[in-house]
Amino acid sequence: MxxxxxxxxxxxxxxxxxxxxxxxxxxxxxxVVEHYAWMTTTEFADMxxxxxxxxxxxxxNLATYVGYNTAGLxxxxxxxxxxxxxxxxxxxxxxxxxxxxxxxxxxxxxxxxLKPAIAGLIFAAGLSMMNTQNFxxxxxxxxxxxxxxxxxxxxASYFFKANPILLIVLSGVVGFFAY
Amino acid sequence: MKKPLQLFLTFFKxxxxxxxxxxxxxxxxxxxVxxxxxWIPNDEFWDMIAVVQxxxxxxxxxxxxxxxxxxxxxxxxxAAMLGAIIPSITIILLLATVFRExxxxxxVERIFKGIxxxxxxxxxxxxxxxxxxxxxxWKTAIIPIITVFLIWWCKISPAYVILVAIVGSLIYALIIxxxxxxxxxxx
Numbered sequence: 001m002x003x004x005x006x007x008x009x010x011x012x013x014x015x016x017x018x019x020x021x022x023x024x025x026x027x028x029x030x031x032v033v034e035h036y037a038w039m040t041t042t043e044f045a046d047m048x049x050x051x052x053x054x055x056x057x058x059x060x061n062l063a064t065y066v067g068y069n070t071a072g073l074x075x076x077x078x079x080x081x082x083x084x085x086x087x088x089x090x091x092x093x094x095x096x097x098x099x100x101x102x103x104x105x106x107x108x109x110x111x112x113x114l115k116p117a118i119a120g121l122i123f124a125a126g127l128s129m130m131n132t133q134n135f136x137x138x139x140x141x142x143x144x145x146x147x148x149x150x151x152x153x154x155x156a157s158y159f160f161k162a163n164p165i166l167l168i169v170l171s172g173v174v175g176f177f178a179y
Numbered sequence: 180m181k182k183p184l185q186l187f188l189t190f191f192k193x194x195x196x197x198x199x200x201x202x203x204x205x206x207x208x209x210x211x212v213x214x215x216x217x218w219i220p221n222d223e224f225w226d227m228i229a230v231v232q233x234x235x236x237x238x239x240x241x242x243x244x245x246x247x248x249x250x251x252x253x254x255x256x257x258a259a260m261l262g263a264i265i266p267s268i269t270i271i272l273l274l275a276t277v278f279r280e281x282x283x284x285x286x287v288e289r290i291f292k293g294i295x296x297x298x299x300x301x302x303x304x305x306x307x308x309x310x311x312x313x314x315x316x317w318k319t320a321i322i323p324i325i326t327v328f329l330i331w332w333c334k335i336s337p338a339y340v341i342l343v344a345i346v347g348s349l350i351y352a353l354i355i356x357x358x359x360x361x362x363x364x365x366x
Contacts, residue, residue: 016341018235022305026330026337034334045295046282050274052301055198056267057237064271073272080268084260087236091244091256094230107233109355113348114341115313120326121340122306126299127331134295146296153300158308164301165198168294175293176286 002071003078005036010063010082018111019118021058026125028062034128038070042133052164059083136179145178182251183258185216190243190262204239208246218250239263 009031017024025048032038039047051061060080067079132138135146149171156162189211197204205228213224227249231241240260247259281287310323326344329335 012338014236016235016338017237018341018345019309020238022302024237025302027341030330030337035336042291042295045298046278046291048298048302049291049294050271050278052298053198054267054270054274055196056194056264056270057239059237060240060264060267061271064268065275068272068275076268076272076275080264083237084240084264087234087240087244088256088260090234090236091231091241091248092253094234095245095248104230105359106349106352106356107230109352110345110348111233112313113351114344115309116315116319116322117326117340117344117348119306119309119313119315120323121330121337122309123303123323124327124330124337126303126306127327129295129299129302134299136292136295146292149293150296150300153297154304157301157304167297167301171293171297172290173293176290179289179292 003075006067006071006075006079007082009036010067010079011085013059013063014083014086017059018114019121022122022125023118024059025062026121028059028066029125029128032062032066038066040133041129041131045129045134049168052168145174149174183247183254186247186250186255187258187262189216190247190259191266192262194239194263195266202238205242208242212246212250219246 013024013027013031017027029044033041033044047062047065048058051058054061060083063079063083064076067074067076069075071078130150135144135150137144137146153167153171156167157164190208193204193207193211197207209224212218213221219227227245228242231245232238234241240263243259243263244256247256249255251258310320315323322344326340329340330337
């Protein structure tokens with residue numbers, strides 16, 4: 001049963017995961033944290049951090065971790081391959097059918113239209129993670145170090161394109177001394 | 180060396196050493212596949228990457244599948260895909276066992292308490308950058324706002340939101356294409 005659920009969830013994510021790794025994060029977050037509760041929200045945040053610091057696609061990392069936690073080694077392999085399965089079919093079809101220029105233009109414009117929605121999707125994933133589990137000192141009447149970390153990291157990432165690995169390491173150091 | 184094995188090793192190396200997601204990987208793929216091995220001519224490579232990029236799914240996997248298939252057919256595609264994902268799977272499996280063991284250690288817990296709010300920022304930032312690059316105007320700003328409202332507030336599955344957005348975008352694209360056709364060739 002758990003295998004079927006893993007297969008269904010990750011095939012779905014593979015089919016609908018337009019717009020890169022972060023867009024897939026929001027799908028994974030909804031299914032894995034909110035719907036099936038295979039992972040807590042803090043575990044999800046921790047895994048995103050670990051994925052940023054290790055090589056390889058974030059979504060494969062998350063699929064492997066979720067599969068392993070729910071159904072062991074077999075689960076981890078199943079989840080990762082389920083995520084790749086739609087790609088295998090689609091790339092094969094596209095190479096066989098040969099994409100004509102006209103279809104390509106249609107696809108380009110569709111994706112352009114899809115982009116604002118995907119941006120909203122990713123933003124919603126970030127908002128869903130803004131809770132007292134991830135912001136431990138929020139509303140406790142102390143200095144809100146977690147809020148400060150979040151704001152500074154956002155500014156550094158958005159305005160100065162700071163390296164995400166550097167930001168994660170720095171916030172880890174801050175956490176070590178602050179908590 | 181047989182081509183599928185070469186493909187496997189090439190993508191294994193790339194999968195094991197590139198940090199920073201799909202786009203960081205792309206220049207390494209180009210260097211290996213176009214410059215060094217000369218498996219695919221430069222212009223064809225970038226043409227196909229444009230198509231592969233528009234597909235859903237893991238970008239690195241899609242790229243590996245395309246290059247593998249183009250170079251050595253089905254077995255090539257399979258070998259390249261395995262090469263691209265095996266390093267990730269191995270690293271995470273190793274880390275998962277370690278992480279389970281040490282997660283509750285006070286030191287680890289303290290470090291991650293600092294990291295979690297940073298992760299939230301790292302997810303919010305690219306979404307706003309995407310809005311900027313999509314040239315969202317005050318009129319089209321309603322799209323991301325509704326999306327956020329539906330997913331975050333109403334807890335509707337992003338899957339449904341994407342499906343509706345695809346249908347909407349497709350209709351929009353069909354209208355644009357028709358208009359472009361009416362004008363015939365653009366300058």
